[in-house]
Amino acid sequence: MELLRLATAGSVDDGKSTLIGRLLYDTKTIFEDQLESVERTSEARGEEYVNLALLTDGLRAEREQGITIDVAYRYFATPKRKFILGDTPGHIQYTRNMVTGASTADLAIVLVDARHGVIEQTKRHAFLASLLRVPHVVLAVNKMDLVDYDQAVFDEIKDDFRSFASKLDVTDLTFIPVSALKGDNVVNRSANMPWYEGTSLLHHLEEVHIASDRNLIDARFPVQYVIRPMAEAYHDYRGYAGTIAGGTFKPGDEVVVLPSGFTSTISHIETPQGEVGEAFPPMSVVIRLTDDIDISRGDMIARPANQPTVTQDLDAMICWMDERTTLTERKKLAIKHTTRSARALVKDLQYRLDVNTLHRDEHATELKLNEIGRVQLRTTVPMFVDEYRRNRTTGSFILVDEGSNSTVGAGMILGEAK
């Protein structure tokens, strides 16, 4: 069984909680005691119908204020796949939460209310999904029951969204008309919309092809930890542990180690299940080499003929995630990229991007919470990077405030800064 990670974007008004509730309920993921607890709370609050948002809003403050504060993770499975669903709240801290949820997602569901069509929020969600390079996007047009299951309404929303999405980098876009409340096209295909020829949402989630979303071409192995048993039985053992970030590795492959530039050959690849003949992302493995060379955490193993860019100057899109501080030029921050940590200086804020209109404000002097901009950074040591669009692992980084230790920024690398 394969694992699919998805993120849902939309507000309560779009029926997102109802949709999630239905997916969980119909895949038998909601347990009786959970449902009873939600029913009790709903009733005590005088709500007319069971508020499924209470299933995910676990914190006291969320229940008291009736809001979702944070990304909530839910788990469900069908006989075909396991799903990890990152549910991001619609109102509060929206961008920060959606960027977080989308960073690991294979697929994003963007919800639209059929009565309102594509609104500013829809565009924002679609833009963030494309910025984070979520490989598959589903536009779920919800509440079709309230527009009499009218094909014309669906088609108009589809055209509207397509014309906006053409400005974005969305590789796989699917449109599904649903009614989360009535269950149309969520788990089973709806008899109310015979004009719709596609599959139900759950069927799509089960079948969408995700195996080729990973980069299997550019071999990248950031060294995470060096294993040296210090025991008589493993006297000369030296293994480089880490998670494959791109491409494939085989015993016998000639490799280059960055930053030293030394070359060697892979002798063994070990996994929890024993030795393997080939390793690929996102396997956690131990690589051993034929030569004893000095390698430590933060180094990168690649192929001599296919190496990442080695640079101290990064050109990146940054989403600022801190409410107490802003990103300004000359600011110094800690940066973590793969297994490599360093310090970074903000050299230039080129523009701030309006996530609703995609307008670039080149006069911007700072990025505040939930704002996104294009930034040039200089790092204290060389980083081994790829474009984010080519590799989500070697193309991403986080920025950390050195005083508060908070994670304050998320970065997606465009390339080497000129």
Next chain:
Amino acid sequence: MSTTYELTHLQALEAESIHIIREVAAEFERPVLLFSGGKDSVVMLHLALRAFAPAKLPFPIMHVDTGHNFPEVMEFRDRTVDEYGLRLIVASVQEAIDAGKLTEEKGPRASRNLLQTVPLLEAIEGHKFDAVFGGGRRDEEKARAKERVFSHRDEFGQWDPKNQRPELWRLYNGRHHIGEHMRVFPISNWTEMDIWQYLGENDIDIPTIYFAHEREVFDRDGMQMSVSPYLEQIEGEDPYRATVRYRTVGDMTCTAAVASPASNIDDIIAEVAAARITERGASRADDRRSEAAMEDRKKEGYF
């Protein structure tokens, strides 16, 4: 597997957990792994052993001992320590009570469950641990569903759910000030079913009380509690013998048994698949104290 470049869900979860465990070993000075002998901590321990093989585990394990344990679980703990040559640290609730740092709850519903926080935090401080691995899963409880994999604790061991660091990609931020620590949950994304499937697939040993056995129990609040010297029975709570097993393992005062004939992991997987009640709902008295019982305990530094 190699031809299609696909991982099964268990392989993907295993890879993620091992990545997290190695990240901690690389970035922290003094990690420790909490080990209760329960199935989740058993899986976490195995993942940690696999993360560093053939080297030994590069950090100790810690058991927060309420003194009210199932004897079968204590036997399992000690056997595991011997088998893998682990370093075991015990943080004792009894010692804290004897030293006058804690007061025992009174009455038939007394439990030492809440009392675990003090010895846990004292041990973390005393040993200067800066990263503490916990076996919490996001699917098991609603407060846990919102907690980060790297979860920051201030100098009082407190969790601030409204002020959590965003966690993106596989980039975990372990930075903290001296005296603070990080709770790390490598199996955050595993479900109860994943745990059982993994135990089965990898033939991993767990305490015998997870399998059906005959035991003297009594009914309380719709749950079957084991007769033990640690739990006072109220009038009318008459003991009887039943075939039961445990779905979770806490201490004897707060963990209930479930009626079950499941005697091996395949039976248990079938039972979990058909279950209509969550594992904590079915067997944990400690969560029943209030709707936000877990969140309140966690804020103070609980697991």
